[in-house]
Amino acid sequence: MGRFVPLSIPNFEGNERKYVDDAIEQGWVSTGGAYINKLEKSLAQFLHTDNVAACQSGTAALHLAMVEAGIKPGDVVLVPPLTFIAAVNPVKYQFATPVFIDCDDSFCMDATKLQDFCQQECAFDGKQLTYKGNPVKAVVIVHVFGNMADMTALMSIAHKYNLKVIEDATEALGTKYMDGPLASKYAGTIGDFGCYSFNGNKIITTGGGGAVTANDTKVVDHIRYLSTQAKDDVHYYIHNEVGYNYRMTNLQAALGVAQLEELPEFIRRKQKNYKLYCQLFDGFELGHMIGFRSDIDSNMWFYSLEINRDKVKATMKEIITKLEEKGVQTRAIWGLINEQLPYIHEITYKLEKAPYYAERILNIPSSTQITEEEIHYVAENIKKVLEESIGVDIE
Numbered sequence: 210m211g212r213f214v215p216l217s218i219p220n221f222e223g224n225e226r227k228y229v230d231d232a233i234e235q236g237w238v239s240t241g242g243a244y245i246n247k248l249e250k251s252l253a254q255f256l257h258t259d260n261v262a263a264c265q266s267g268t269a270a271l272h273l274a275m276v277e278a279g280i281k282p283g284d285v286v287l288v289p290p291l292t293f294i295a296a297v298n299p300v301k302y303q304f305a306t307p308v309f310i311d312c313d314d315s316f317c318m319d320a321t322k323l324q325d326f327c328q329q330e331c332a333f334d335g336k337q338l339t340y341k342g343n344p345v346k347a348v349v350i351v352h353v354f355g356n357m358a359d360m361t362a363l364m365s366i367a368h369k370y371n372l373k374v375i376e377d378a379t380e381a382l383g384t385k386y387m388d389g390p391l392a393s394k395y396a397g398t399i400g401d402f403g404c405y406s407f408n409g410n411k412i413i414t415t416g417g418g419g420a421v422t423a424n425d426t427k428v429v430d431h432i433r434y435l436s437t438q439a440k441d442d443v444h445y446y447i448h449n450e451v452g453y454n455y456r457m458t459n460l461q462a463a464l465g466v467a468q469l470e471e472l473p474e475f476i477r478r479k480q481k482n483y484k485l486y487c488q489l490f491d492g493f494e495l496g497h498m499i500g501f502r503s504d505i506d507s508n509m510w511f512y513s514l515e516i517n518r519d520k521v522k523a524t525m526k527e528i529i530t531k532l533e534e535k536g537v538q539t540r541a542i543w544g545l546i547n548e549q550l551p552y553i554h555e556i557t558y559k560l561e562k563a564p565y566y567a568e569r570i571l572n573i574p575s576s577t578q579i580t581e582e583e584i585h586y587v588a589e590n591i592k593k594v595l596e597e598s599i600g601v602d603i604e
């Protein structure tokens with residue numbers, strides 16, 4: 210077997226097995242058990258927030274936030290085009306309409322374009338923003354790859370137009386502002402709702418899992434209630450609302466408690482490895498590392514290399530295949546959501562940066578276990594493949 214450097218794999222160097230064994234021994238494997246409460250408390254403490262509801266996935270977290278935000282059929286929700294589709298699908302689950310707003314150079318929503326859309330394309334009566342007669346109720350802001358969106362500007366626009374803010378912090382657990390009015394605030398704790406994911410590729414994992422927090426602790430309690438089939442009486446099966454089977458299981462939470470213990474170390478490694486990549490690509494003409502905002506402490510979850518398209522003509526697929534042959538696993542950034550079949554007829558607003566980056570970003574290996582030697586190997590081979598492909602089809 211030749212060398213293989215994976216894109217992103219989970220890291221179980223801590224108490225994972227011990228806690229999962231313990232949950233099994235106790236017989237608490239489903240949606241009840243001490244690890245779920247422990248994970249919720251530890252996460253709330255870590256994020257400096259009052260209340261967190263643990264659930265089955267980041268998608269479930271986003272869906273519950275959408276339900277709790279009161280998104281109804283026909284409402285409009287402003288969303289990003291350049292992210293994982295799970296950030297937008299819950300809008301459709303509610304039979305609402307997404308409108309795609311462009312990103313800026315952080316890949317997160319462009320505040321100026323959001324403001325322009327609200328001001329120029331919508332009507333506002335002082336209470337309710339409407340677009341073509343339909344209420345614009347919320348905005349989904351994704352903190353892409355561990356970076357942070359410009360939350361000061363975005364929150365001020367949201368306040369002005371009475372929009373609920375759903376932060377998709379699935380990729381940014383642990384990212385926080387260091388300076389400015391939001392100093393020490395964590396991604397996901399600034400808007401009305403914050404959603405996290407513990408999928409296998411995230412900075413911590415529970416296999417599959419997620420969590421929601423909100424700026425109102427009662428709202429989180431209600432989300433938890435909805436996630437457990439809206440049980441009003443556990444013994445006599447009384448349900449006063451339509452609920453969901455979205456609660457995290459104790460087995461997942463056992464993993465999560467162990468992973469959360471390791472989060473600071475994982476962030477330290479991500480930051481250190483990112484720095485090394487930056488050094489290795491410094492001055493390289495055919496590609497450069499995308500940065501993170503300077504006023505944040507980022508978890509640096511995922512690394513992006515922007516390919517110089519003036520020089521490199523090979524397609525992403527060709528580049529990725531060549532690297533795969535050398536044992537380096539990479540991937541293209543997502544296809545634009547507005548170009549996916551379920552969304553091709555939806556409205557987009559001034560998309561420029563999103564299509565620009567969709568063609569240029571290569572995500573490179575970023576596991577916490579990657580060694581310095583492997584990072585050197587990855588950088589060397591990416592450089593080789595890009596150099597070989599200047600102006601030519603590399604097949």
Ligand SMILES: Cc1ncc(COP(=O)(O)O)c(C=O)c1O
Binds near residue numbers: 268295379
């Ligand atoms: C931006 C974004 N939103 C939502 C999700 C959905 O999370 P999950 O896979 O836990 O449902 C993910 C990751 O998978 C994501 O990257």
